[in-house]
Amino acid sequence: RKEVEQDPGPFNVPEGATVAFNCTYSNSASQSFFWYRQDCRKEPKLLMSVYSSGNEDGRFTAQLNRASQYISLLIRDSKLSDSATYLCVFYQTGANNLFFGTGTRLTVIP
């Protein structure tokens, strides 16, 4: 079983739409969770951390469900500039490195 699994998409949504991505992880010892954004041929950039209680940053909301071992990202009022690949990432304290999912590609259409 893969460590991190994401629907690769692509998700094509109109501007203003709400879109949600899920990600499942297999390692129950995973400590911290993140969503990264990666533009084509660019480096991954941290979008937001994911906290157990759920957290929001503007139009973005992240949720963590440890019992079911998944995290989610909700984007409201999609903008053209949200077009990118969204990477589900977890961090294991003992390993001190990041484990990346393959990413979900989002295209926001005018």
Place this chain on the structure above:
Amino acid sequence: EPEVTQTPSHQVTQMGQEVILRCVPISNHLYFYWYRQILGQKVEFLVSFYNNEISEKSEIFDDQFSVERPDGSNFTLKIRSTKLEDSAMYFCASGRDRGADTQYFGPGTRLTVL
């Protein structure tokens, strides 16, 4: 805002040749990392480096790979004898602390092995 820089942005080499990829981490950071991303695939951890030694490495990081911090500012990844399957984007990252949300990624070096 300080950033991680990497050179070159694109390196083309012949199979069997040695390459050195260079990174300048953010100046007050203590933890350094190399990741790679084969085209169309996920980002994969290669190695982490702290206090002038490797702290963790993945199974990808075999004897063909080595890392070094030769002068206190550069952090290099050397591939001794490149293979076709080494073609990928190589990202350097640095962090102030041991942890995830302090890892800052450089723009990457695209390595093409012919």
